[in-house]
Each structure stands twice: as C-alpha cells, then as structure tokens.
Amino acid sequence: MPVFDVQQFRQQFSFFQHNPGWVYLDNAATMHKPDAVVSAISQFYQQHNSNVHRGAHQLSQQATRLFEQARTTVCRYINAKSSEEVIFTSGATAALNQIAFGLMHTVLGAGDRVLLTQLEHHANIVPWQLHCQRYGVIIDVVPLTADNQLDMTAYQQLLERKPKVVSFSHISNVLGHIQPIDAMLALAKKAGAITVVDGAQGVVYKQPDMQQLDCDFYVFSGHKLYGPTGIGILYGKKDWLEKLTPIFAGGEMIEQVSFVNTTFNKLPFKLEAGTPNIAGALGLAAAIDWLQLYNTEQLIQHKLLLLKEFYNGLSVIKGIDILSLPVHNAGIVALNVSNEHPADVAELLNQQNIAVRSGQHCAMPLFSYLARPGAVRCSFAAYNSLDDVNRCLLALEQAVEILTA
Amino acid sequence: MPVFDVQQFRQQFSFFQHNPGWVYLDNAATMHKPDAVVSAISQFYQQHNSNVHRGAHQLSQQATRLFEQARTTVCRYINAKSSEEVIFTSGATAALNQIAFGLMHTVLGAGDRVLLTQLEHHANIVPWQLHCQRYGVIIDVVPLTADNQLDMTAYQQLLERKPKVVSFSHISNVLGHIQPIDAMLALAKKAGAITVVDGAQGVVYKQPDMQQLDCDFYVFSGHKLYGPTGIGILYGKKDWLEKLTPIFAGGEMIEQVSFVNTTFNKLPFKLEAGTPNIAGALGLAAAIDWLQLYNTEQLIQHKLLLLKEFYNGLSVIKGIDILSLPVHNAGIVALNVSNEHPADVAELLNQQNIAVRSGQHCAMPLFSYLARPGAVRCSFAAYNSLDDVNRCLLALEQAVEILTA
C-alpha cells in the first residue's frame, strides 16, 4: 500500500488553490468539498435535473434513479440493513428534531425519561427540551469526570432510572473525544432503552457500521463529511422509523389525503415530506464514493500524526490550557491561553490566517460545567498537512506573546 | 424595449443542450437552473466555503456575509420590510410545517378554526391536519364553483365562523388559476384572521410584493424559481414570526442553553436551527439576481402567448377534457383525454419525449372533488418556445389516436 500523499489528496480541493494563504482548522464546523462533489452537483443540474418520485416522464425517472442510488450509496456506506432505513433530511439537526418530535406522544409520555450527556451539542439537547416539556418527559444528564470524560459509573446509575431513550454523541464536537460507544450502547440496550447516536462528528472519523453498532438511530450531516450543505441522514431501524410521527407533512409522503383522514406513505417517503434536496443527496453520495477511493486507516493514521505533532508543539508553549485528551481523540483539540478569552486568541490566529473557531461551540452546558467562557478549537482533517500544524503552532506562540506582553 | 428572445434566454440553461430531444413541460414540479445558478454554487464551494455565524475567522465571516447578502437579495425581491422577516428553510413544505406547528399552543388552541381551500397542495393541508388534530383545532374548507374556481360566496360565509388562520395558495399547482388574492386577503383581514399564502407557484409567475399584498406569511421553494433544491423561504411579518414556536431546535438558534432553561436567539436565527443550506441560499439569490436581468412583464407575456397557442391547439383535438380555465391562468393546463387514464396519456407523451406530469399532483382533495382519477398537467416556463407547444400538441394528437384506435 502506497503511503498517504497529503498533497495529492489536497489537490482535489479547489478551495485550497483559491485560498493559498490559509490554514483551515475549522473542520468540525464544516469541511471543504473535493471537486468531485462540486461536479456531481453541477452535472445533476445541467444534465439530469428533474423532480423525483413524481414525473410520468423519463427525465423524472432518471432523477429518481439517481436519487435512490444516492440512498443506496449511503446505505452501503453505513451498512444499514436496507435503503428504507436511510432518510434524507436537511442535516443532523433536522434528524435529531425528527427523532425527538417523532417519539413523543406515541413512544414517550408524561413521566418517561430521556438520558443525555453533559457534553452534547445543542442539537442533541434543545429538541428534547422543546418537545419533552410539552409532553412531561423528564431529562437526565450524564456528568463528566475530572478529566472531562463521560462518567460511566454515573451513566450506569442513571440507566437504573430506566430511561426510554438514551441519546449521546459518538464524538464530542468540542473535545474530540471518541466516546466508549460500544459499551454505552450495550448498557443502554440492557436497560431496555431506545438508543440514539449523534454521529455528526463520528461519521467523519471512521465509516460507521450500523449493523455492528446496532443502535436504533444514528444521524449526521453531509457538509461535515466532504458533502454539500442542506443534506443530512437520519438512519433508523425500520421498526423504530415506522413508529416516528413525521415532523413534516406534505407531498409524496402521503398515501391518501382527504380533509377527513390522511394515511402516510411507506418508508422512507413517510419521513421525507416535500421536494427533497436532490442535488444535495447526489453530492453526499459523490462525497462517499470519492472518500472510498482512499484507505480509511491511512486517513486516520494521518490525522493521528497531525494530532501528535500538535500536542508535542503545544507542550512547549507557555500557558496553554488544553481541555482535550490526546488519547481516543478523533482530531479535535480544545484549548485556551490561560487567563485570556478564547475570542482574543482566535482573533490573533485569524490575523495570521489560521482559521479556528472559538466560543462555546453550541455546547453551553459543557462550558458551564467546565467553568470556562469557551475555548479555541483546532479541528483537523485528512487534507491538513504537517505544515498546517506547524503554522498553527507558530501563530499560537505569536498570539501568546502579544497577549502576555 | 427589445422583444423577448426565447432562444437567448434558453441558451443559458445547459440542461437543454444536454437534452436536445426533450420538450420539458413539467415546470410546476421543478424548473431548470440557468448556468449562473450552477456557477454560484460551485464558486461558493470552491472559493468561499465555510460555516456561517460561527467562525472567529475571516473565511467564516466572508461566508456569513455572502449568506446574509443572499437573505437581503430575497428580502428586496419580495419587498419585505426587513431581512429579519426572511427565513431560510429547506423548502415550501418545511415553511408551511413551521407555520402550522409554530402557531399551535401559543396562537391556536382547542376550538379555534383554520380555513383552507379545496384545491390546496398537500403541503398546505396535511401539516395543518397533523398539528390541528393534537390541539383540537378545526379545519374548514372553501369549496369550488362549477368551473373549478374558488367559491367566493362560500368563502365569505366561512369567514363568518371567525377562523384564526386563513391559508391558501396564490396559484393552484394543478389548474394554474391565479386566485383573487387581493380580495381574499382583504376579506380575511377584515375577519381578523392571520393570513398565510402558499406562494410555491405564485412566486414563479410574478415577483410578489409583501408590503403590497400585506399577508402575514408567504412561502415558496427555490427549486421552482430557477434555484437549487433544498432551499425555500418562509416570509413572515416580524410580529408573527416572533410568535412562532420553532419546529427545529439546535445550534445558533439559541441564546442561552442549560439543562434547566433555554432562551432563543433573535430573528431570523431563532427559526433557522442547525447549519443552513448555505450554497442553496446563495444559489437562490443568484437565481433572483439573474431573473432580474429580464423584464418580468415580457416573461409573462411570453408565457401567455404559449398558453394561447396551446389552448388554440387543444380546441381542435377530439376528446380533450380541459380542467383549467384560460383566463387568470399562470401557465398551467390540467387536462384529460376523455375516458382515458391520465397515466396512459402521459406515458404516450413520454414516448415522444414530452415531459409532463400526470396524477393527482399532491392535491387529492381537489381530485376527489373533481371526481377524476387525476389529470395530465402541462406547465410552461419562460424558456419554453412555441415549438415546444406545437410538439406537445402533435404528441397529444398521436396519443389520442393510439388510445382511441
């Protein structure tokens, strides 16, 4: 197997040619798209554009075929049992909202419990709050240990309260920690809970295998996986998807409508109201096809190399407060310069063309637990090079120098 | 003013070069995209890609600026009072669901009434049903007159029941009839109702003016207005948008989150949970910018010319049952061949490379009222030529011949 050639990989992203001066380390927010994805979108619009599941004509049938092929591509990639288990949504947020709303009333009712964790992204907190409040469902929260990892003892104790749903992120978008997902799912299942995994960051790290994970739901966004904005995936086991009340109703998700009574179409259509993001689905499939040209293990190793180099470099800069652990880390490092606000640090990095995100990263409960106003987050992708790491480190040194002068 | 040159207009759509044999008359389902829209999307991904409203870095700030400029473009186009009144959604269906869900509990409660019409698209029926059922809200329906127009007398009588919401389509997606929207809105407002306009077809016909229409909500989809899939607009007067409960919760739509209490961000962010379809928003803005290079009146006149030619041609084909009226028609003709199923007619047109849609067009209640199994729908766009019309007419003759042989 040839060694991983980061320059060859990087060349497939026109973005870097257009922005040569920049070091992009905001990958956990969104990733860049290889040209293959951009072409797939253009090609759809310029050659195959038509609405799906509607037309009596070949153009529409062809668009439908492409759209359903995209579903199959996703299905195979995540090793779902069948394409019906793959629902296209507008993103991870939409998918989590569909799950939370869809379980209310039918599955969850007054007095039932939902178990979340302290480090969830708002998208895996607020939809539950929004709908649980209306239906009297109670939310429990798994706390963290002193080194910012999930407290597994507390998790087990909370499972004794018999939550009907356990929902947690595969990988923390702030800390980059890979959760002990197998153990967590096994315990949740033993406790009889429906399991929901927020895979927004998880899917980026490694191809997730639905049949092996055996969770009931798994969600992610296309734009974080080299794909377009406005598309995401709600994976669910068929039986559970059947139980979800659709959050959106509209055309084609319906079997029969009258003003008296409406029956829904079968899966996956039942949960895809309205004209879907056809180009988005094709773009996501193109991203997956493209990604599969590479060896996953090599990409992971490359990212781990970057991570190691980064941690090494950080250890010699004075006053750096690192929140992320280097082990079981998917390539995200949250840090602060002691006694400085992260916004100042990020702004000084920005001046040096280092793109990072600062703030609370849509995870306010985590930061109130950490008792910090936020953090600077450096998140790495396979297209980042050792040079990117070193430029970031130098810029960070410079920032520390200016701040502490 | 130079006369409208349909060939010049048409040349801006690569789709037609790639599909030279086809006559595309399925425009009410989705429209083709000018190359300007496709380039805007590619350009975003290849030059400016970044997440919005999040990053501390210039790339993100630039993406945010582009995204907010897109909002301003839409705001100006529909003459909304301010950009806060323009919410990006994944489409018209999502927008209507947000309105229906968002008004429940806070504005609508048990015993309240919502007034719809017999010819609505499912997207303006089922969301109301879905949520009204849970909250005990009653739906009334405006019937049609013998010539398939809204029964204005009945409308006025139903308004006497004091519905809290009146929701109807600007233009019927099946019949193409332009509703007497000014009169309907005036009456609804006099009755004190919140007014919702499904503009999915309306916005395509003519630039809608929010301040002149003065409705409370107006929604449409990008993909039917020369724009991308996966993007749509929820316009609402600020006061009403403020009253909507968000249907989706997640990142950036939040001001403050804890496990005890969550407060929402201000408009428009409150109603835009999660990473938005950034490329979609830019694509829609590019479509609007491009469209404004043309004279709306000329485009309308061209479409009316096509319509006249089509009606003339239809009048000499035997056994054609036309459901649409030629007056106040935006360019959509629903028809049947007497005693034949529309699917057969559409299939014979398809064989001749005429792309039309057949079926009930997501408007089953209309068809049960019309007592027909469906219809063939020919919908025209400004890029259609007289040649398209004539080829469709010839193909229809051929179809009739085969069916009645």
Next chain:
Amino acid sequence: MKLEQLLAETRSALVQINEQDLSKITQAKDWQSKYRVLMQLGKKLPPVPEKMKQPELLVKGCESRAWLLHYHNKTDDKHYFVLDSEARIVKGLMAIMLCLVNGMSSAELAKFDLNHKFDQLNLKPYLSQSRGSGLTAMAEKIKACC
C-alpha cells in the same frame, strides 16, 4: 364473480398472451405498434369487479390504482394471480409480468428476477424506480406472496 372464476379466466388469458402476444411486442416495428399491443394485452385480462377491489389489494406506489389478488394452491405449492389497473398501458405491462410468474412455486417466485426478464423482453425501461409506474411495486407485492 368468484375468485376461482377470475383465476381461471386470468390463467387462460395469460396462456394466450404468452403464446401469441409476447413475440408481437418484441417484434413491433415502432413504439406505436408496441403500445397498441400492450393495451390489447390489458384488455384480455378479466376486469376485477368493483366490490372485490378491497383496499388491502391495492398496490401502493402506483400513480394509477392497481389491484393484485393472489391464490396459493398449497397442495402443489403454486401461486396464481389476478390483477387489474385503471391505466391500460400499466395493465398491459403488468399482464406480461403475470405471464412470467403465474403458476410458479414459492421457491421459483423467490428466485425470480424480474429485472432480468424484462431486460430480455426489451421492457426494462418501464421498470423504473419511479413511484409513477408502479411496476416495481407490483413486482414487490408479487414476490411478497411467497
């Protein structure tokens, strides 16, 4: 009308289609002739009486409504079908599908590859995944019988 009678009539119609019409379709010179034959095929099948068209017999995912009745002879493990459709072309295509599967055993039905067969008959383009045509839905419903 009883199911037995419908089954018998369908069966003999299918034999006739198989022997006489299938070749006409593959040999048709132009699409017009092909469609004329297709529509005649549909007419050969007995119409299902309105009151037998129960909702559970509806093939979901058809733009035009279609109904499938099924009978499994347990003694010799053979499956027999009756169908009707509002749309004539679809009915013709579905009739061809029935020709291929009527009288099959459970094992044969399970193995049956409609795509392949339709390909051989140059009818593959009709088996689109579009919900419109409903042929795939019909094929699924047929296979689900075994």
Next chain:
Amino acid sequence: MKLEQLLAETRSALVQINEQDLSKITQAKDWQSKYRVLMQLGKKLPPVPEKMKQPELLVKGCESRAWLLHYHNKTDDKHYFVLDSEARIVKGLMAIMLCLVNGMSSAELAKFDLNHKFDQLNLKPYLSQSRGSGLTAMAEKIKACC
C-alpha cells in the same frame, strides 16, 4: 461604584484615547503593534463591577460577553456610555466606537454611520456581520438608545 463615577471615568478615558491612541492605531506599522494598542485601549476603560452586569445590559450576538450601560442627559440631550467586555480585543474596538459616539445628541446618534467611520480608521474589516465579533450588535444597541 455608582453609574456617575463609571461615566466620568469612561469619559476621561475616551478623551485620552481620542487624543493619544487613535492615531497610534492608524499609524501602527504591523498588525502586532496595532493589536497591542487595541488591547491597551480596552484597559483604559474602567471595568464594570460584576454586580452591575445585569442581563439586560448584555449585548446579544457577541461570542464574548459584553455589556453596555447608557445615560441620557435630558437637559442638554447628550448620550453617555460605559462598556465592558470579556475579550480584550473586542473591548478595544468597542472603546473606539464609544470615542466616536460618546456625548452625541439624539439627532447625531441617529445619523451616525459607524461603517463609514470605521472605514476611515481602517477598522472596517472588524465590523463583519458575523455574530462572533459582536461589534455590529454593540453598534445597534448604541443606536437603539436614541
């Protein structure tokens, strides 16, 4: 500490910034020096005591928290401000903003064009629409006072 005292201290700090520091920023040779000055600016403003940082004073849309206090002298129609921010660079930029508007009349404030002024000072890039920086949000909050 009382509001009067904060106002007075802010006012004299702003005079000093206006007279001494603004020119330093425009004349700074490299970005490092510019940022050093910016951070010094922030330090010149008196910190707002924790218990005065009421939620309603928070400027919404800042990634780092910032607070704005306002006093309107009705006799001579002049507006005075006090601000604080967790982030030093943002505080420096906000201080410049205050320099420009402190003591304005309602009419002047309504007319005031921050974009234009920041452009003149070569600070326009900081006024992005991004929610992160919060400068635009601060400017809006200031203008909303009149």
